[in-house]
Amino acid sequence: DIVLTQSPDSLAVSLGERATINCKSSQSVLYSSNNKNFLAWYQQKPGQPPTLLLYWASTRESGVPDRFSGSGSGTDFTLTISRLQAEDVAIYYCQQYYSTPVTFGGGTKVELK
């Protein structure tokens, strides 16, 4: 199984500041035939199910604000929230869909400083 390791486990960021979350995969999730990274990011607010933020590592789901961006390729990925808003307080998960079983990172909790 592909193991995804997220860092940090939690971070506290001031309103309007940048938040950066890392996700490292135990093997590459880049599919060479289409040059796409099979890596997604989800946001989970308290008491709610996760929602899809980004897929193909950097493509925003419809309706997701452009302050959310994704980067990286192969085994190392980053989710950046450029200007943190109060509604962004949540746990963020990366997930690979390159191979079965799909697997998730351990989550990163973003709080307000």
Next chain:
Amino acid sequence: QVTLKESGPVLVKPTETLTLTCTVSGFSLSNPRMAVSWVRQPPGKALEWLARISSDDEKSYRTSLKSRLAISKDTSNSQVVLTMTNMDPVDTATYYCVRMVVHLIDRWGQGTLVAVSS
């Protein structure tokens, strides 16, 4: 509008079998690009994929739980059923039904919290 709704017991006893039903709307379980999976989340912990069923009835399971899981679907009624045998307190979790476009999870149900206790 795509929706997935989980239903089932909120409490099961150890050694009992859990049966959960997911009723979907807004898409067809026969769409070749669509699949449905179950994902669970123990309280305060991370997400864990359990099982998947595709439009052509191909099934896959989490290796560590394969002997305890069974997934099936009733396309005409837009339902997917997950059974998990020999429940244990460590199986206490919120169980989510999710839609997969090929292998990408793009929609989640609200989830159902199942507690395992005598």
